[in-house]
Amino acid sequence: MAHTEVPNSVLRNIEKLARRFLRHKDSNSKGMHYVSWRELCLPRDMGGLGFHDLIAWKGALRARLAWTVINDPDSLLHKVVTAKYGADPWENIRRTRCSATWKIIREGADALAGILRWKVGDGRRVRILQDCWILDRRIERWPTFVNVEAVDNAHVNHLLDDNFQWNADVVEHCFGTIMAQRILNIVTTPSAGADQPELIKSCFGSSLAAVVYRDKFGPANFEFGWMHKLKLHPREKFHWWRLLRDAIPTNMWLLRRGLSGTGDCSWGCGGEENTEHCITRCSKLREVLDILGKWGFVLPFFDTLEMALDGLAILAETNRNLGALYCYAVYHVWYCGVPEMN
16 A cells, blocks of 8 residues: 555455444344444544544555655655656646656655645745645634735745745735734745755654544544543443444434334333433442442442543542443443343
């Protein structure tokens, strides 16, 4: 995938096999699709399982090759491809015939663009709206005021004077007083010649491909990060991941889909069996917690789902063992109550 052209259709067929392996119980029966494949491919800190979307992962793998070419002008590969195709892999010129190597480098460069920031030299390579050259974001994705007509399809060199220093009047006309002051504080390096890209994010502890792939999904927004701190066994951790996504076949979940004739709890509690009931209100769960309390493991009783999640987040910081024990109790009560569904 990193060094050869693999058709997207082949990658999609491979993903189809992976989905079938994950969701089908055996060759004669199909499992239910509780969570979309797209969500499963989210990074773990965004609430996914960390599977790879192969199309996105292909570009991330090729970003390593593109960065090597861009960052090492003395390499033989850089000299060969730039002599034939130019030094800018982001150039919009599409050639009718080009080598597979150049196609791979271009795709890697496109994937790499999201984590690059440009050091302004002569400003000829940096697009004002589409490239990152102010802080760590592109202006087209920045909620700020800008005179779009003046900078649309323009490069940063339009904001520089003949000495490659900022033209304060032009900058202020295009961006306004406040934004202009931020831009004027950026140091240009005309002595270095052409604009130079640099990585916005450090790759310490991760590969470049992993950083590029992670960038495609934006900032982490998984509100249940405490679950990772509890260090649960993978079996219980996966169960809780499903619980928090309402992706577990409770009787209410099945009733809404016409797959069950009742929504009551399987333990005979008399209440509706939903996610909140399984985590907090089930009579069998409370019975188990009461027994654990008599054994010396004093666990809290929660009345609502919100209280339970807040309480578990606190336990993840203050008493990880008790938090994990509560999660284990919820897991085993569920699986002992409805073994036929799992």
